[in-house]
Amino acid sequence: MGEVDLNKERLELALEAAGLDLWENDLITGNVTRKATKTFEELGFTEDEIVSGVQDIYGLFHPDDIDTVRKAVADHLTGVTPQYRCEFRLRSKSGEWVWFANYGRIMDGHSATPGKRLIGVTFNIHDRKCRETEIAQINQQLTEQNRLLQQLNTALERLAANDSLTGLSNRRTLMELGAKEYKRTERFGHPLSLLVVDIDLFKAVNDAYGHLAGDRVICAVAQACAARKRSGVDIVARFGGEEFVIVLPETDGPSALRVAETLRQDVEALRVAVGDAGKDVAVTVSIGVATLHKGSGLDFEELVNRADKALYQAKGTGRNAVYVADAQPDDGGMAAPTQLDLGGGI
Structure with missing residues (x-):
């Protein structure tokens, strides 16, 4: 060879x-x-x-x-x-x-x-290509699963941050966001105002029309509160039960008072359907207002407490009223008689 x-x-x-x-x-x-x-x-x-x-x-x-x-x-x-x-x-x-x-x-x-x-x-190279295709399919599935997981996480975060009945921020979210606004107020010296809003005589609504009707009233007032919100600026939260909190960054006391009074009037004009026969009910709210200025020595939680105390002063005037924390008779305290007396509760 x-x-x-x-x-x-x-x-x-x-x-x-x-x-x-x-x-x-x-x-x-x-x-x-x-x-x-x-x-x-x-x-x-x-x-x-x-x-x-x-x-x-x-x-x-x-x-x-x-x-x-x-x-x-x-x-x-x-x-x-x-x-x-x-x-x-x-x-x-x-x-x-x-x-x-x-x-x-x-x-x-x-x-x-x-x-x-x-x-x-x-x-x-068929086996290699099949493996590559299989890996690509697995990666695609993982990408899709990660996308769905991210959507679920976002939904869970939203559920954890919002009140399930009204869709407003819940109490925990309010305190977290409010603490951040407090820090901004201290840093930049802008005023920070806060409203605590409570539905007057709410227990009487539940007793007279049932809890589903009460939920409708809560949602109606929540929508009225949200309608006053400046998108991306204000915070509107359900604080618990029939009580709401509105945080107004860069808002001084007189401006906050005007927002509160307008909201009180808006709620007073509401008519909430509470039955299948076209029956509706009118409700009112009482509102406490407090304002925080740089160097006041108060933190956000204390600001909430001051507004809450003002709320109970508004209740004491006869409800359907707005009261400013530490207001003098001639510079901010406002009251109006209640328009609906269903009896019972505050």
Whole structure:
């Protein structure tokens, strides 16, 4: 056996061990001088079918891959890329799509002479592609699950921060946000006002019409409070039961008093449906107002307590009233007689 034959056998053994199928094209004549026979066999074609039936390799390419393959070949032939590399799908005899890859180069080329042969190898990458697809699907599922988890977390955070009946901020959120506003007041020297709003004689509503009617009244007053809110500035919260708190940053005492009085009038004008027969009820609120200035020595919780005390002073005047904490008779205390006396409660 000559050295050439021995080297050929060595090459064949190396290609077989590596799972590579050698092919060769004559770039001058355009003929295929060595077919990728093993690849066709792997696709299920017989030797006779390879010789007679499988003439145009491009007829086996997946339609989505043909342009990619043609471009990869053209880029190498024109010197854009130093090697020809491409991944593609071929249709097996049974109709399944199998992933393969090509690696090749122009040979017999010299500095002034273009190459005459395009030689390369084809090898099966189907298992790798399937794993990549599986991993991509898993990653997509994880991305979707993370998105859903984020949505659930956001919903849970919203539920934890808001009152379930009215949708307003709850007491915990109020105290957290209020503490931040207190710090801003101390830092920038802006006034911070606060209203504590309580529905007058609410127990009588529950006793006369039931708790569902009471819930409707609470929601109606909550909406009236929220309507007075400056978006992105004020904080409106259900403090507990039939009591609400409105935090008014950068708002002085007279301005807060005007907000409170307008709110009192708005609620006084409400008519809340409490039955299927078109029955409705009118309610009123009493409001305590307190204002915090830089250097006052009060914290946010103490501000709430001052407004709460003012609220009970408003209740003591006959309800349906607004009262300012520490107000003098001529500079802020306001009262109006109640418009509805259902009896009982405060």
